[in-house]
Amino acid sequence: MIKMENVSMTYAKDIVGISNVSLHVEKGDFVFVVGKSGSGKSTLMKLLLKELDPTSGKIYINGEFLNDATRKTLPFIRRKIGVVFQDFRLLEDRSVYENIAFAQKVIEVPAVDIKKNVLKMLSMVGLLDKYKSNPKELSGGEQQRVAIARALVNSPDILLCDEPTGNLDIVTSEEIMKLLKLANDQGTTVLVVTHNLDIVQQMNMRTITMSEGKIISDMAKGGLAYED
Ligand SMILES: Nc1ncnc2c1ncn2[C@@H]1O[C@H](COP(=O)(O)OP(=O)(O)OP(=O)(O)O)[C@@H](O)[C@H]1O
Ligand SMILES: [Mg+2]
Numbered sequence: 001m002i003k004m005e006n007v008s009m010t011y012a013k014d015i016v017g018i019s020n021v022s023l024h025v026e027k028g029d030f031v032f033v034v035g036k037s038g039s040g041k042s043t044l045m046k047l048l049l050k051e052l053d054p055t056s057g058k059i060y061i062n063g064e065f066l067n068d069a070t071r072k073t074l075p076f077i078r079r080k081i082g083v084v085f086q087d088f089r090l091l092e093d094r095s096v097y098e099n100i101a102f103a104q105k106v107i108e109v110p111a112v113d114i115k116k117n118v119l120k121m122l123s124m125v126g127l128l129d130k131y132k133s134n135p136k137e138l139s140g141g142e143q144q145r146v147a148i149a150r151a152l153v154n155s156p157d158i159l160l161c162d163e164p165t166g167n168l169d170i171v172t173s174e175e176i177m178k179l180l181k182l183a184n185d186q187g188t189t190v191l192v193v194t195h196n197l198d199i200v201q202q203m204n205m206r207t208i209t210m211s212e213g214k215i216i217s218d219m220a221k222g223g224l225a226y227e228d
Contacts, residue, residue, distance in 0.1 A: 002025035048066075093134075205221065
């Protein structure tokens with residue numbers, strides 16, 4: 001599903017993004033990625049989206065060799081990956097409904113299916129009654145739920161989340177994590193970068209700890225190798 005083999009990525013001026021990272025994530029896994037600021041977590045996520053290219057090493061997504069993906073083939077690999085960011089990144093001038101429908105239009109889903117799929121996702125994240133609202137009229141937690149609905153509407157195999165609860169209070173963060181777990185229970189492979197170690201311990205899932213660009217620990221159940 002996700003395979004990294006001895007992957008290093010160095011930014012300009014020899015700044016280490018990640019260093020010799022090998023990682024295996026199987027279909028249906030739920031994985032937290034934790035570590036201090038600057039330890040390479042976002043770099044890892046960007047490499048999996050091919051927003052960055054490795055300096056060395058190999059990356060496979062669903063068995064496809066990502067290193068060799070081209071402008072033509074990359075969209076087909078990315079189609080299988082949903083992304084959720086700290087800052088939501090919703091279209092401000094479109095309704096909640098349109099924000100989610102847009103993801104379906106991009107991959108040319110027939111109009112009759114779009115409505116059904118969007119309503120199903122809105123129901124899953126508990127926002128059916130807000131479908132006409134503008135993102136600006138929603139709370140941070142609600143906006144993030146829209147972003148999750150948008151990320152999941154195309155039925156991705158993999159969901160990558162970089163600090164999805166970074167801007168949210170603890171109760172809202174727990175709700176968001178429950179939604180990610182729900183997506184995982186339905187078969188989606190989920191990777192979540194977070195600083196929220198309380199939630200990581202509470203959820204008790206596989207946890208990878210990074211330090212200075214390296215994976216320093218990979219524990220099957222909620223084991224933390226650092227303190228914030
Ligand atoms: N665009 C960039 N140009 C140069 N160096 C960068 C760039 N982005 C990140 N870095 C550096 O790469 C290293 C890893 O950064 P990264 O953003 O992956 O860390 P992170 O673990 O996501 O941190 P945070 O928890 O603060 O988000 C850091 O030393 C950072 O300064
Ligand atoms: Mg980061």
